[in-house]
Amino acid sequence: MSRFRTIMVTGGAGYIGSHCVVDLLEAGYEVVAIDNFANAVGDEDGSPALQRAEEITGKKITFYKADLLDKPQINDIFDKHKVDCVIHFAALKAVGESMQQPLLYYQNNLLGMLNLLEIMRSHNCYQMVFSSSCTVYGEPETLPITETHQTGNITNVYGRTKYFIEEMLKDLSAADDKWNIISLRYFNPVGAHPSGLIGEDPTKEFTNLMPFMAQVALGKKPVLTIFGNDYNTPDGTGIRDYIHVMDLASGHVAALNLLSDNHGKLKVYNLGTGKGVSVKELVEVFERVTKAKVPVKYVARRIGDITAMWADASLAKQELGWTTKRSVEEMCTDFWRWQTMNPDGYPKKNKTTVIVVNGKS
Numbered sequence: 001m002s003r004f005r006t007i008m009v010t011g012g013a014g015y016i017g018s019h020c021v022v023d024l025l026e027a028g029y030e031v032v033a034i035d036n037f038a039n040a041v042g043d044e045d046g047s048p049a050l051q052r053a054e055e056i057t058g059k060k061i062t063f064y065k066a067d068l069l070d071k072p073q074i075n076d077i078f079d080k081h082k083v084d085c086v087i088h089f090a091a092l093k094a095v096g097e098s099m100q101q102p103l104l105y106y107q108n109n110l111l112g113m114l115n116l117l118e119i120m121r122s123h124n125c126y127q128m129v130f131s132s133s134c135t136v137y138g139e140p141e142t143l144p145i146t147e148t149h150q151t152g153n154i155t156n157v158y159g160r161t162k163y164f165i166e167e168m169l170k171d172l173s174a175a176d177d178k179w180n181i182i183s184l185r186y187f188n189p190v191g192a193h194p195s196g197l198i199g200e201d202p203t204k205e206f207t208n209l210m211p212f213m214a215q216v217a218l219g220k221k222p223v224l225t226i227f228g229n230d231y232n233t234p235d236g237t238g239i240r241d242y243i244h245v246m247d248l249a250s251g252h253v254a255a256l257n258l259l260s261d262n263h264g265k266l267k268v269y270n271l272g273t274g275k276g277v278s279v280k281e282l283v284e285v286f287e288r289v290t291k292a293k294v295p296v297k298y299v300a301r302r303i304g305d306i307t308a309m310w311a312d313a314s315l316a317k318q319e320l321g322w323t324t325k326r327s328v329e330e331m332c333t334d335f336w337r338w339q340t341m342n343p344d345g346y347p348k349k350n351k352t353t354v355i356v357v358n359g360k361s
């Protein structure tokens with residue numbers, strides 16, 4: 001356990017945020033979570049994902065429906081709580097949407113981060129864990145990818161927001177020694193908490209492979225579209241480093257331990273398993289463990305998609321003392337449990353999408 005007590009979790013009602021909150025509570029932290037429900041189920045009464053995180057752990061979460069673009073509102077929350085460290089998950093993350101609405105993505109992800117950093121500084125809070133992504137590497141030149149691989153050669157706007165933020169954090173930590181930041185570059189998070197109580201339920205149209213595959217297995221969608229079976233890989237489909245969301249969550253607890261004991265200014269770590277799995281292999285494992293059929297249709301590659309990408313996660317092992325523990329089978333079993341226990345996701349009072357722009361819904 002670190003010397004930190006209160007952790008602010010932005011985007012706490014989202015997929016990775018809600019799973020991470022479970023681990024934080026179990027590790028003994030107080031959690032103050034905020035979310036504007038741009039891509040999570042919830043309303044003025046709160047977040048069902050976080051209510052279930054409370055059920056899983058038997059502990060309480062302080063939650064605010066709040067938007068990072070609303071600076072006075074976020075400032076008030078920092079006035080109310082003595083935050084020791086921020087885990088910053090809140091962002092818009094749909095690659096396709098980011099290409100159609102670049103200003104929305106730059107505004108939300110970059111301005112949201114700027115507001116947060118300024119408010120943290122004015123409240124003497126200089127510790128942060130940032131959700132970055134392996135997308136900052138662009139098309140890999142070498143595999144597995146280490147943290148020293150060049151970044152910036154990115155083909156989509158969402159990925160560029162992560163890259164620009166990492167550059168911003170470099171400048172900030174170079175200018176002021178007080179900052180102590182860890183940027184975690186996630187590979188491909190999948191799966192769900194083993195209780196089946198929390199999982200992935202975005203309010204925007206989802207494009208991630210596993211939720212889509214599960215919808216097909218449930219018969220809610222007719223077929224799983226796979227983009228490209230002519231890649232230069234053993235079975236022709238793209239290869240990714242899938243990581244169980246609970247392994248990813250424990251990486252954040254490990255990052256907090258390091259931040260609290262060590263002033264590294266800005267450190268960057270890959271969070272992945274170090275193993276590449278093809279889309280076809282993932283579908284086969286999913287079918288095997290769920291005993292459900294997933295009809296697939298192969299179509300042309302998507303522009304900007306990468307052939308193969310997996311992590312060298314040895315730096316995180318050495319410096320964070322963190323490794324992944326869960327298999328691809330567990331990723332599929334746990335996701336399927338969540339999906340079958342909650343075929344329509346979290347309970348929704350009102351099924352319309354919540355779109356929040358400039359803090360007004």
Ligand SMILES: NC(=O)c1ccc[n+]([C@@H]2O[C@H](COP(=O)([O-])OP(=O)(O)OC[C@H]3O[C@@H](n4cnc5c(N)ncnc54)[C@H](O)[C@@H]3O)[C@@H](O)[C@H]2O)c1
Pocket residue numbers: 010011012013014015016017034035036037038039040066067068069088089090091092093108112131132133134186187188189202
């Ligand atoms: N899921 C992935 O495949 C993946 C991979 C790499 C990195 N990441 C990053 O990890 C983080 C969490 O991803 P996730 O999969 O949980 O996504 P998510 O969409 O489920 O969670 C993000 C949450 O942030 C909230 N949010 C967005 N803008 C906000 C704002 N201005 N103010 C307050 N809340 C806001 C959303 O409502 C959502 O609940 C994101 O930063 C994402 O870019 C995700």
